[in-house]
Amino acid sequence: MPNARYFLLIASTLLVCQSASAQIIERELGDFSLKLGTTPSRSMAQGLVTPTGGDSAFHGGLDLTHDSGFYFGQWSPNAGIAPDSVFEVDSYMGFKKPFDKTLGYELGVIRYTYPNTDQLDSHELYAGFRIFDSRIGTAFSNDAGRQDSSLFLDLGGIVPLGLDLRMQYGNHQLDAPAAIDGGGMVSAYNDWSFNVSRPLMGMDMNLIYSGSSLTGADCGAYSGHNTYCESTVTLKVVRSFF
Template sequence: MRPFPCLLFVSLLSGATAHAQVFQGELGDFDLKLGTTPSRSMAQGLVKPAAVGSFHGGLDLSHDSGVYFGQYAPSMGISPGKNLEIDSYVGFKQPFDQVLGYEVGMIHYSYPRVDTLDSQELFGGLTLLGSRFGIALSNDPDKQNNTLFADLTGNQPFGIGVSMKYTTHQLNTPAAVDGGYISSFTDWSVKLSRPFMGVDLDLIYSDSSLSGSDCSAYSGHNSECDGLVTLKAVRTLY
């Protein structure tokens, strides 16, 4: 039997939040955005999330032609135990019409202060009636990842946003566990979001195909290998 999902409550008071203020301006023919979250629609759902409590932010430049590029740091390496990470991206985004659009791009993950290999991720997706559906293919130093992502923003019953992520991980070197080896695994998450009295509330359920002693091989997107329910409350200070 798999253990009952544990409950984790995270209350975060910080200016660096999921819906924090974005400063906008112009730089020649480009629109410039400075903020504490990735401003790209597909990148925002597919890039590796920032650790809770870390200092993070970035910039984004976009052109009327649909070309964009920028950098985002999920962690500035200021907090104890956090390493500097810089995610550089470039892409192209265009609407077919008012209800349908597409986006393709690439993200490069680098860790300047850590002796580890960089990694790359190709992503793309469609926007349909305000909802987004994406796919990403990445090559981490120790494994290959294929991710499917959906953000059903275009249809929010009772004002509740729904987003889902499903990833398969193929290890470059099988990991030894009790009774054998693990060469691949999957993980997934479902998030329900709703603003309430100035606070952004997120209810997240995450899980993976591993359990018990096999969890020693887990290195996926979720914070835990086994089923986990997370209630997150975020309030913007500016």
């Protein structure tokens, strides 16, 4: 896959570095709104292209939205700079339309690409509704050897507490059961995560709980949304310098 396809993504990340105070730069281009930043634009896609785990030290992307509600963009949750990390590019396009100030819907598709590896690209369809500042969405992918579906819930900011609560639940079905140590077989499993975040002194504090229906030796078959198979509590502090 030609590296030229990802020039726009890399260029957008470099543009963001010119700003010392903002995570997102916004520009109006006729009927389009362009966003460049180290934080993905707030769309249903955001809940799917920013996984709970992963290396978030180097990331960035762009989002272009038309007045009609059509949008497309690219987001790299990992630039592959850190050791043992893989360059990933998530390209998405969709349509987002409000009914009024309280309700709206969204649907689209994401393509996950890993340019520097032999890993096959995958696609995911997603759709969701917005109610006030809360979003609920679902996604489905049917890739070689497996089917994955997920439910995503973002309750938005809980004003009295200054907290943001996000939840994700996934189901994973394998076409051929995976053999594990001890002679067992795994053909399906679920995983979930809960993320509570709060800004504090210029930092984004995140408390994350993740887990799955697999334990012990069965975790040898795990390849879901979370970094770890078994129940894990993670405290992540993010400080953006540009």
